[in-house]
Amino acid sequence: MTNVVVVGCQWGDEGKGKLVDYLSGKADVIVRFQGGNNAGHTIVIDEKVFKLSLLPSGIIREGKLSIIGNGVVLDPWALREEIETLTKLGVNVTEYNLLIAENVPLILSFHKDLDLLREARAGSTKIGTTGRGIGPAYEDKVGRRAIRLSDLENPKALRARLERSLEHHNILRKGYGKSVIEEGEILNQLEEISTFVSKFSTPVWRVLNNKNKEGANILFEGAQGSLLDVDFGTYPFVTSSNTMAASSSLGSGFAAQKIDFVLGVVKAYTTRVGEGPFPTELKNDKVGFHLETVGHEKGTVTGRNRRCGWFDASLVKQSCILNGVNGIAITKLDVLDSLKELKICVGYEINGELHGYLPSSIHSFEEIKPVYEFYEGWDDTTEGISSFEKLPSNAITYLRRIEELVGCPISSISTSPEREDLVHLRDPFEESIK
Numbered sequence: 001m002t003n004v005v006v007v008g009c010q011w012g013d014e015g016k017g018k019l020v021d022y023l024s025g026k027a028d029v030i031v032r033f034q035g036g037n038n039a040g041h042t043i044v045i046d047e048k049v050f051k052l053s054l055l056p057s058g059i060i061r062e063g064k065l066s067i068i069g070n071g072v073v074l075d076p077w078a079l080r081e082e083i084e085t086l087t088k089l090g091v092n093v094t095e096y097n098l099l100i101a102e103n104v105p106l107i108l109s110f111h112k113d114l115d116l117l118r119e120a121r122a123g124s125t126k127i128g129t130t131g132r133g134i135g136p137a138y139e140d141k142v143g144r145r146a147i148r149l150s151d152l153e154n155p156k157a158l159r160a161r162l163e164r165s166l167e168h169h170n171i172l173r174k175g176y177g178k179s180v181i182e183e184g185e186i187l188n189q190l191e192e193i194s195t196f197v198s199k200f201s202t203p204v205w206r207v208l209n210n211k212n213k214e215g216a217n218i219l220f221e222g223a224q225g226s227l228l229d230v231d232f233g234t235y236p237f238v239t240s241s242n243t244m245a246a247s248s249s250l251g252s253g254f255a256a257q258k259i260d261f262v263l264g265v266v267k268a269y270t271t272r273v274g275e276g277p278f279p280t281e282l283k284n285d286k287v288g289f290h291l292e293t294v295g296h297e298k299g300t301v302t303g304r305n306r307r308c309g310w311f312d313a314s315l316v317k318q319s320c321i322l323n324g325v326n327g328i329a330i331t332k333l334d335v336l337d338s339l340k341e342l343k344i345c346v347g348y349e350i351n352g353e354l355h356g357y358l359p360s361s362i363h364s365f366e367e368i369k370p371v372y373e374f375y376e377g378w379d380d381t382t383e384g385i386s387s388f389e390k391l392p393s394n395a396i397t398y399l400r401r402i403e404e405l406v407g408c409p410i411s412s413i414s415t416s417p418e419r420e421d422l423v424h425l426r427d428p429f430e431e432s433i434k
């Protein structure tokens with residue numbers, strides 16, 4: 001009985017999907033606890049590509065229970081589409097392998113409208129959201145006007161909640177010069193999807209705690225990354241949920257002290273989609289272009305090109321501390337193959353002062369100068385290597401220095417998109433730190 005949380009320690013897209021896919025082989029239950037269909041996980045198995053957005057990555061393994069916790073914001077139409085796509089790929093999703101928290105808030109059509117309206121109006125101050133209605137849905141949750149999954153079972157309560165929610169949204173819509181929404185329109189939409197989505201609804205906190213008592217291994221799958229956390233990320237260029245390991249508890253109803261191991265996933269370099277500060281970014285740069293093209297750095301959800309840069313050890317160290325990371329997994333090492341020289345950021349010079357972390361009070365991010373250490377690259381390919389000793393010696397030096405700088409041992413290294421291509425040093429399920 002071991003409970004493991006996997007989180008991203010950069011700006012998302014660290015390759016968590018592959019690690020979660022590997023670890024879900026050892027887990028009985030796989031849980032999503034925050035975010036929504038703004039996430040994008042790509043898993044490649046025998047050249048078959050599975051793109052997941054809302055469903056836990058464990059869904060593609062037979063005999064596993066996947067859970068969407070209350071900390072997620074659920075777009076039921078996006079869920080149906082994702083399930084239909086998986087069905088075509090031969091993955092069967094039913095209420096026997098998927099459960100959804102009855103108290104999960106729903107993303108409705110007006111949340112997406114509002115997300116897009118705001119971004120369009122923001123001009124140069126836009127956040128670069130995924131446009132999936134994530135922010136407005138979380139706002140409604142804390143504003144106590146969300147429609148939750150269990151509301152679909154009670155038409156009277158649903159109508160009352162919707163009335164309250166639409167009162168708020170129609171005022172906003174009028175302000176934006178958009179047509180108001182009639183209650184009947186949303187009720188019809190919800191009625192149409194209700195039977196499909198309600199069959200998955202259950203008090204998942206009970207299921208999880210019972211599974212724990214029975215001795216199950218539970219895997220919590222984080223979405224986005226720590227630097228997109230609404231409290232500790234590069235605010236306001238963040239997502240609207242807490243993306244840290246601690247959310248696995250509140251976002252599912254599973255006590256935090258039962259977590260045994262936190263695995264922090266990082267790329268061997270850094271990427272970011274959307275706006276916001278990125279101290280080590282390689283803009284209009286040959287190496288940046290190499291990372292983008294060799295690493296296929298295009299967002300899974302929106303198809304936007306990801307911004308690329310050097311590995312930032314200061315930010316990853318910050319994330320490791322905030323998450324209580326016990327081990328890191330480094331992905332896409334092979335993308336660095338053939339680069340002559342590598343840089344690792346070890347701090348910042350801000351207005352002439354040295355900082356070992358990114359202060360949240362910094363508004364003028366252009367004034368940040370990264371401080372770098374330089375490393376020799378390697379000519380041999382690391383692609384597909386699955387034993388640490390077989391890695392080129394310069395790659396080992398690079399990895400060992402990252403371990404030192406971020407203050408956390410390496411658990412795994414990924415050397416290609418394929419499921420099997422992983423170097424294992426420590427296994428979270430077998431070597432959990434109790």
Ligand code: IMP
Binds near residue numbers: 038224240273
């Ligand atoms: P939102 O989550 O759609 O509100 O977008 C807020 C910010 O988070 C934007 O910069 C998005 O690009 C970023 N973001 C949201 N989800 C992901 C993800 O899964 N990977 C990387 N960036 C993301």
